[in-house]
Amino acid sequence: MVNIFYRSARFLPERAAGEGLLPWVIGVMIFLCTLSFSLTSSLGAGLEKWSESLTNSLAIQIVTENEAERDSQTDAVMRMLEATPGIKGVSVAAQSDVLALLAPWLGDIPIGSGLPLPTLIDVELEDGNALNIEALRERLKATAPNASVDDHQEWMNRIIEFAAVLRIALTGVMFMVILSTIAIVIFGCRTSLATHRESIEIMHLIGAEDSMIARAFMDRYLVHGLLGGVGGVLLAGGLLLLLANIAEDIGQGLISASVPDLSIIGWLILIPLISGTLTMTTAFVTVRRALSKML
């Protein structure tokens, strides 16, 4: 261990029993913390991206058993939509596509089997549209009484709710890991204080102030925190890159939208510094508190 600053008296031996493991334990904690942090932030960003892409489209469904009625309502709706500003494109789904959507529930049904099928109209909205869905619903009701609008909101809400719970859980994990790291540092410090009690006593008797003694521990724990932080972040960074590659290969919906955003890797550089500061501050508070109970 280096004596980082001349300011810290080297009264602690360079290698203390058990302390060698500390950077490893801190490293594991930082790895878990970095993963939780990255997944939390990319889940949020991914969800936003994904819901943005879904709000650019909506579906209109016309359900009636009367085929002539359905076709006339379809024509009326198409005309109305084409005249509505903010709509980029409109298309009626082919019967084969509708049957494919129903296949999981009804099995394979041939076209022309006499089964009354709904008409599905796929509406693509212009970017940054300000289409009032409620107003559209009202106008649709007037144009085609059997038409309804599905703007994906209902099931989007469920996913958003799930993602919010997941984010809370991950944030909870992150805080628990941080608290565990603090607890480990406190435990390590107390063990060091007990191991070096005699040296501390000598330092006091030759006139050292508490701050001098605490600085020696602070410097040591700063190094433990930095080393653990760098190790943990490297490991987590590697895993995130791997996940990003796999997700890119899958390239589907929420998965691809939620892959760790590589721009956060820049922020990961800060984590060892935060880890070092955390371990150093914890050591400082623990040691000062213990020293205040000595003469």
Place this chain on the structure above:
Amino acid sequence: MIRFENVGMRYGMGSEVLKDISFTLERGSFHFLVGPSGAGKTSLLKLLYLAHRPSRGLIHYFGNDTTEMSRLELPKIRRRIGVVFQDFRLFDHLTAFENVAMPLQINGAKKAQVAGHVEELLEWVGLKDRMHAKPPTLSGGEKQRVAIARAVINKPDLLVADEPTGNVDPEIAKRLIHLFSELNKTGTTTVVATHDESIVEAVGAPVLHLNKGELEKQRGFKYQPYDKAVHAAQGTIDGPAEQSRRAAILQGGKQDG
């Protein structure tokens, strides 16, 4: 300059190990502290070097009442006290040089000043050629001298030594007492706890005699220059030129040669 008034001391809730201790140590005086095992010598020394608080009574150091002092104020008094522990209590992972330098470093001395001063002092105790050795490789006498050098490097106002001659042969013991006498001549009040009656008799300095936690008698308890007695007891180890050179080192000046 150091005054104990009706001082009592106990460990935890135990009975008093020191009772009604009262004495005054004048500046530049030299005293022996004697008494049988269990008499309370170590406890009295702990009070002297501020490792323990009295359970009652008053202790004045250099005009300050330390019994009322907060622990945050103690370091500045402790820096004026040099302690030679019976078991040396050196830092085993540091070299002799680094051990001796520690009080200077604590006192905020600059790195360049530390080097020169420590080397001079190690030369004074005859360990210049061993200054890069670590305590586990030093003999008992050498460790003792490192401990003494560490205790005196800040030119303390009070030097407390616990059985400094207990672990060394008679020749080294004489030499150590001689070192203390040289330091004492520079104005440092010195208290040496010892079992060695022959040294006490030979030196003839005032004696604090402890028995069952009480000061029994204070033989010749009046400050007297005693270096003459020391030299008579041990024979002259060094010539006058060497002695004045060492005195100059202790006072922080350069040696003459």
